Amino acid sequence: MRQLILDLLPETPPSFDNFVAGGNAEALTGLATWLAPSSREPLFYLWGEAGAGKTHLLRACQASYHDAQSDPDLAAMVSDAAASDFHAVDHVETLSDSGQIVLFHLINRLCGSGGRLLVAANLPPLQLTLREDLRTRLGSGLLYRLQALSDADKLAALGEQAQARGLVLPREALHYLFSRAPRDMRSLAALLAAIDRYSLEQQRPITLPLLREVLQTSLDL
Incomplete structure (x- = not known):
């Protein structure tokens, strides 16, 4: 179901906004301070559970982005490492042995050249099952934990996004959607976009029957 929802979401580049x-x-605030030109700290480390927004922030920073989950050897990084002095490496916990060596050498190079590295993982550095010298390097930078959104935060954000679209969603409608869809914000935003489009196509206000139709037809529930 989640992939069906994501297929409905327009490609909106991740940003801080x-x-x-x-x-x-x-x-x-810590990330914004680190990104400022006056910052001299080479490494920024984000950690937290899945869905907390780590990937969103790494992509929003406009760094050369690498995902260790899909490229555990960081083979793509080897080819373009010298072309950029600002890199972001996601899912560091999934690095292979060779990928760990690549990242270790990249950190050393960036520290020496004044470059920057933004990394993300599901655990703090010392709890990762990586080689000791890499864990030490990762732990030497700025460390921040991202907390997953509470249900109240997600409901509030969903309401704000609906308002920004000009949608009138009764409170019971928000709770109805929230109880039947995946609860990550990307999926919820995709569902909201589908509801908006369906309501316009049908020229009908958003009611519980219309929401049921969207869930049944668009998401094949």
Whole structure:
């Protein structure tokens, strides 16, 4: 069901403006300070559970992005490492042995050249099952934890997104959707877009019967 929902979502580039912060104001402030030209800290490390928004922020920073989950050897990084002095590596916990060596050498190079590295993982550095010298390097930078959004935060964000679209969603409609869809914000935003489109096509207001139709026809529930 989640993939069906995601297929409905227009490709909107991740940015700081469309990131739902929730209780992560401190981490966002720290990241913004680190990104400032005056910052001299080479490494910024984000950690937290899946769905907390780590990938969103890594992509929003406009760095050369690499996903260790799909490229555990960081083979793509080897080919373009010298072309950029700002890299982001996601899902560091999934690095292979060779990928760990690549990242270790990249950190050393960036530290020496004044470059920057933004990394993300599901655990803090010392709890990762990586080689010791890499864990030490990763732990030497700025560390921030991203907290997953609470249900109240997600409901509030969903309501704000509906308002931005000009949609009138009764509170019971929000709770109805929230109880029947995946609860990550990307899926919820995709569902909201589908509802908006369906309502316009049908020229009908958003009611519980219309929501049921969207869930049944668009998401094959």
